[in-house]
Amino acid sequence: xxxxxxxxxxxxxxxxxxxxxxxxxxxxxxxxxxxxxxxxxxxxxxxxxxxxxxxxxxxxxxxxxxxxxxxxxxxxxxxxxxxxxxxxxxxxxxxxxxxxxxxxxxxxxxxxxxxxxxxxxxxxxxxxxxxxxxxxxxxxxxxxxxxxxxxxxxxxxxxxxxxxxxxxxxxxxxxxxxxxxxxxxxxxxxxxxxxxxxxxxxxxxxxxxxxxxxxxxxxxxxxxxxxxxxxxxxxxxxxxxxxxxxxxxxxxxxxxxxxxxxxxxxxxxxxxxxxxxxxxxxxxxxxxxxxxxxxxxxxxxxxxxxxxxxxxxxxxxxxxxxxxxxxxxxxxxxxxxxxxxxxxxxxxxxxxxxxxxxxxxxxx
Amino acid sequence: xxxxxxxxxxxxxxxxxxxxxxxxxxxxxxxxxxxxxxxxxxxxxxxxxxxxxxxxxxxxxxxxxxxxxxxxxxxxxxxxxxxxxxxxxxxxxxxxxxxxxxxxxxxxxxxxxxxxxxxxxxxxxxxxxxxxxxxxxxxxxxxxxxxxxxxxxxxxxxxxxxxxxxxxxxxxxxxxxxxxxxxxxxxxxxxxxxxxxxxxxxxxxxxxxxxxxxxxxxxxxxxxxxxxxxxxxxxxxxxxxxxxxxxxxxxxxxxxxxxxxxxxxxxxxxxxxxxx
Numbered sequence: 001x002x003x004x005x006x007x008x009x010x011x012x013x014x015x016x017x018x019x020x021x022x023x024x025x026x027x028x029x030x031x032x033x034x035x036x037x038x039x040x041x042x043x044x045x046x047x048x049x050x051x052x053x054x055x056x057x058x059x060x061x062x063x064x065x066x067x068x069x070x071x072x073x074x075x076x077x078x079x080x081x082x083x084x085x086x087x088x089x090x091x092x093x094x095x096x097x098x099x100x101x102x103x104x105x106x107x108x109x110x111x112x113x114x115x116x117x118x119x120x121x122x123x124x125x126x127x128x129x130x131x132x133x134x135x136x137x138x139x140x141x142x143x144x145x146x147x148x149x150x151x152x153x154x155x156x157x158x159x160x161x162x163x164x165x166x167x168x169x170x171x172x173x174x175x176x177x178x179x180x181x182x183x184x185x186x187x188x189x190x191x192x193x194x195x196x197x198x199x200x201x202x203x204x205x206x207x208x209x210x211x212x213x214x215x216x217x218x219x220x221x222x223x224x225x226x227x228x229x230x231x232x233x234x235x236x237x238x239x240x241x242x243x244x245x246x247x248x249x250x251x252x253x254x255x256x257x258x259x260x261x262x263x264x265x266x267x268x269x270x271x272x273x274x275x276x277x278x279x280x281x282x283x284x285x286x287x288x289x290x291x292x293x294x295x296x297x298x299x300x301x302x303x304x305x306x307x308x309x310x311x312x313x314x315x316x317x318x319x320x321x322x323x324x325x326x327x328x329x330x331x332x333x334x335x336x337x338x339x340x341x342x343x344x345x346x347x348x349x350x351x352x353x354x355x356x357x358x359x360x361x362x363x364x
Numbered sequence: 365x366x367x368x369x370x371x372x373x374x375x376x377x378x379x380x381x382x383x384x385x386x387x388x389x390x391x392x393x394x395x396x397x398x399x400x401x402x403x404x405x406x407x408x409x410x411x412x413x414x415x416x417x418x419x420x421x422x423x424x425x426x427x428x429x430x431x432x433x434x435x436x437x438x439x440x441x442x443x444x445x446x447x448x449x450x451x452x453x454x455x456x457x458x459x460x461x462x463x464x465x466x467x468x469x470x471x472x473x474x475x476x477x478x479x480x481x482x483x484x485x486x487x488x489x490x491x492x493x494x495x496x497x498x499x500x501x502x503x504x505x506x507x508x509x510x511x512x513x514x515x516x517x518x519x520x521x522x523x524x525x526x527x528x529x530x531x532x533x534x535x536x537x538x539x540x541x542x543x544x545x546x547x548x549x550x551x552x553x554x555x556x557x558x559x560x561x562x563x564x565x566x567x568x569x570x571x572x573x574x575x576x577x578x579x580x581x582x583x584x585x586x587x588x589x590x591x592x593x594x595x596x597x598x599x600x601x602x603x604x605x606x607x608x609x610x611x612x613x614x615x616x617x618x619x620x621x622x623x624x625x626x627x628x629x630x631x632x633x634x635x636x637x638x639x640x
Contacts, residue, residue: 056533057536058533058537077536079536079538079539083537084537085534087533087534089528089530091528091533091534093548093549093552095553104535104538105539108540
C-alpha cells in the first residue's frame with residue numbers, strides 16, 4: 001500500500017505557464033501526497049485548469065518541473081504518465097459504445113481482449129453501468145455520461161485521477177449524489193485525486209486538502225477546516241464560505257480595532273490599517289453592543305440571511321435562526337464572537353496573528 | 365384562405381423551377397434514345413415514336429468513349445484521394461496546433477482560390493513540362509489539386525472546428541499517440557465532412573474542362589469532358605444523338621455516387637458525446 005501511495009505523489013516545482021503575454025500560472029509550488037484528494041479551487045481564469053492540464057501533459061509548463069511518483073514528467077507524453085482524466089464535457093467518444101469507451105485506454109495499452117472485457121465488466125459493475133454497456137453516449141443522460149467518463153478513468157487503475165469540474169454540467173440534486181459517489185470511489189481505489197472546481201462546496205465536502213488559487217498564484221493550501229477557519233489572506237477569506245465573510249476596513253486604535261460601527265479589543269501585533277473579517281455565522285443576533293437597521297431579509301427555510309446597513313456606509317451580512325422575527329426597516333442589536341474573528345493587514349492582505357478579545361461599546 | 369393561396373403560389377413557384385431545371389435533362393435522355401431521323405423532325409416529338417440504343421452502342425464500341433471514361437474515373441478518384449488526404453491532415457493542423465502564422469496561412473490558402481484559373485494555366489503547363497509530366501493524367505491530377513485543395517481545406521477546417529478539443533485530449537491521456545488519436549477519434553467525427561468534401565472534389569474534377577483542354581493533348585490522357593467535345597463537335601458538324609448519349613453516361617457515375625453517399629452526408633451530424 002505504501003508503494004502505491006508513493007507512486008501517486010505529485011510535485012509542482014516553480015511551475016510557470018505563459019500564453020503569449022498572458023501569465024496564467026506563476027511559480028506554482030505544490031506537493032500533492034500520494035492517495036490524497038486535493039482540490040484546486042478558485043474562480044474562473046485563476047490557472048487551476050491550466051495546472052491540471054500541465055499535470056496531464058496537455059500543456060507544457062513554460063518553466064519549472066512537474067513530477068509524478070518522483071519522476072519528472074515534463075517531457076513525458078500524456079498517455080505515458082499513467083494518469084486518467086475526467087473532462088468537464090466528459091469527452092466520451094461519440095462513435096463508440098459505452099463498453100468501447102471504457103475499453104479504449106486498455107486497448108491503447110495493449111491489454112489482451114479477454115482481460116479487457118473482464119476489467120470493463122468490473123468497472124461497469126462498480127459504477128452501475130452494466131446495462132448501458134451496449135449504448136452510445138448520446139443515448140445516455142448527463143449523469144450516466146459522467147459515470148462512463150469515470151469508468152474510463154477507473155478501468156486503468158491509474159496513479160493519479162485528474163478531474164476537471166466533472167460535476168458542473170449536472171443538476172443540483174445529481175451533483176450532491178455524485179459528490180458522495182466520488183468520495184466513496186476515492187476511498188475504494190486509494191489513488192491520488194486532483195480535482196479542479198470553482199465550487200467551494202465541492203471542494204469543502206470532498207477534499208483532504210484544498211489549494212486555493214487566484215490570478216495564477218497559489219493562495220493557500222490546507223485542509224478544508226484550515227482554509228475555512230484560518231484563511232491566509234483576504235482573497236481566501238472572501239472566497240471561502242457562503243454567504244461570504246464580511247470584511248470591514250478599520251484602524252488600530254488604543255489596542256482595539258476601530259470602525260464606525262464596530263469596536264473590538266485586540267491582542268498581539270497588528271499593523272495600523274486593518275481589515276476585520278466576520279463570518280455571518282460568527283455574528284450574534286439579538287444581543288450585543290452594536291445596533292443597526294435591517295436592510296433586507298432573505299428567508300432560507302431553516303435560517304434567514306439578513307443584510308444590515310451599518311455606520312460607515314458598509315453592509316453586514318448576518319445569519320439568524322428562522323424563528324427570529326426579523327423585518328426590513330427595523331433595528332437589530334448584534335454582537336460578535338470575538339475569538340472567531342479574522343484580522344488582515346489592509347496593505348498586504350495577509351492574515352495577522354493577532355486575536356480579537358472582546359467587542360467594545362462604541363463611544364457614542 | 366390566404367394561407368392556402370400562399371401555399372398554392374409557393375408550390376407553383378417551386379415546381380416551375382424544378383421543371384425549368386429538369387427539362388434539359390429530360391430532353392437529353394429523350395434525345396439520346398431517338399433514332400437519327402426523328403431528331404430534326406418539325407414539329408419535334410416529345411415522346412420518341414421509336415426507342416433505340418444504337419447511339420449508345422456506337423459510342424461504346426466505335427469510339428474511344430470508354431477510354432475517356434477510364435481516364436475520367438482514374439483522374440477524379442486520384443484527385444479526390446490526394447486532395448482529401450492532404451486537406452484532412454492540413455485542416456487538423458490548422459485547427460489543433462498552435463504555430464506562428466497559422467491564421468495567416470489559412471487566409472493565404474483562400475487567397476489562392478481567388479485567382480482565376482486562366483491565369484494559372486500557362487505557368488502550370490510550363491511547370492508540368494519542366495518536371496516532365498506534361499500531357500499525362502498525372503499532370504491533370506496535380507492541376508486539379510491546385511484548385512480543389514484550398515477549398516477542401518476550408519470546408520474541412522470548419523468541420524474540424526466543430527469537433528471538441530477535449531475528445532482528442534481524452535484520447536491522448538488514454539494512451540493514444542497523436543496519430544492514434546487522429547485515426548481513432550478525429551477521423552470518425554470528421555467523416556461526414558470528409559465525405560462531402562470528397563463528393564465536392566470528385567464532381568469538380570469530373571466536370572473540369574479548361575485545364576484538361578490546355579494541359580492534355582492526347583487521347584491516352586483525355587478525360588470525358590474534352591474527349592467527348594473533341595470527338596463529337598467539329599466545325600462542320602455536331603453529332604447530337606451521340607453527344608446526348610455521352611452526356612447521359614457521363615452523368616451516371618455522379619448519380620450513383622450521390623445516391624450511395626447521400627445517407628452518410630447527414631449521418632453523424634447531430635451525434636454528440638459531449639454535453640455543454
